[in-house]
Amino acid sequence: MARRSQTETAVLGGLSMQPMTAYALREAIRDVLGHFWSESFGQIYPTLNALEQQGHVERREGPRSGSSTFVITASGTARLRELLSEPIAASPPRNGLLLRLFFGRTLGVRKCRELLLEAKADAERSLAEYDDLARTLSAEEEGSPDLPYVLMTVSAGGHGAEGVIAWADEALAMLAGIPADDSTNDATPTDGES
Amino acid sequence: MARRSQTETAVLGGLSMQPMTAYALREAIRDVLGHFWSESFGQIYPTLNALEQQGHVERREGPRSGSSTFVITASGTARLRELLSEPIAASPPRNGLLLRLFFGRTLGVRKCRELLLEAKADAERSLAEYDDLARTLSAEEEGSPDLPYVLMTVSAGGHGAEGVIAWADEALAMLAGIPADDSTNDATPTDGES
């Protein structure tokens, strides 16, 4: 747990695929890892400096004057392997959609339906994106030893999206069974008694 | 965005289902919302105090001397409705499993397989739990106006777990297609050149 927590993993991992400038690294993390991981960019530079001091990465001449390309060292690869082998620290769940639906009685049937339709549309859109991405990557990165692993994570996104779609359909059906009671929607609260 | 960010929503939502002590609330959040939401308990008490000062909850005699039961007020219900209607602030994705698999070339085929088998087993276990939970709740809370909404969130958990299982099978099949190259596992890194 060398602090920098998982930022270290993401940074070393990115550099394990290819040497990059810090700038390129942060774009890679945003665009490529972005589907399932995020890093605060404010920590990438400090982490790179720390890793350099520990000898896990080396600074080389960058593509421009003043810029540096970072290259992972053998010790960095070992460190990455170590980090990847650590038990997965489950980040606390925070599903804003489910939080809203859970209190759906207060939110109202109509808004719940809207949320579900929106979630379903989002999932359908991202499912299409994942399919595209898988096809593009298979073609462009053909033969790369990283490809199968990358495809696995893309596939996870796809299955997740499919799960959301199936769930949304089910939930919409359940919603349809609830009397579209407008008193729970925007009218006076049902604080009848006591 | 009254700060206390979403803690406010969870607290008001919990009290919208029934009046509780702060202690009971934090257990409810842990046990019931726990599948898709988490709150740092250190924020529940301050949030309750803030809500009390704003008139969104009222403090009543608790079940013991010195303890208080909190009751949501009409303005609290209105506030909750407002909070639930706010756009969903997507929390940054942080999937530790996918982060590891993405760098699977470095981690090694064997450990990837272990991770996937573990994830699949976890998903199967929680799928069974969700099924149980749905059955139990349907029986125990029969007739509650909150029940259908609660069941929707349970169903989301189930579909999610099913998605993970399907994905894990696919990913394991992909893994099987990779030469179980032990050089990428624990042997010397493939830092051949330069």
Added chain:
DNA sequence: GTGTGCATGTAATGAGTTACATGATTAC
């Protein structure tokens, strides 16, 4: 009378995000 669980809170810490500040290079 004592231990377990109910009950209430606060302080310290640490992690993560944003916004800011700065400058070089390249394309137009």
Added chain:
DNA sequence: GTAATCATGTAACTCATTACATGCACAC
């Protein structure tokens, strides 16, 4: 020359978690 983009960093701030501190009440 000037706008966009590459490039590097830091400081301030918010947010969240953990651990700690305290005490009552009820069952045994």
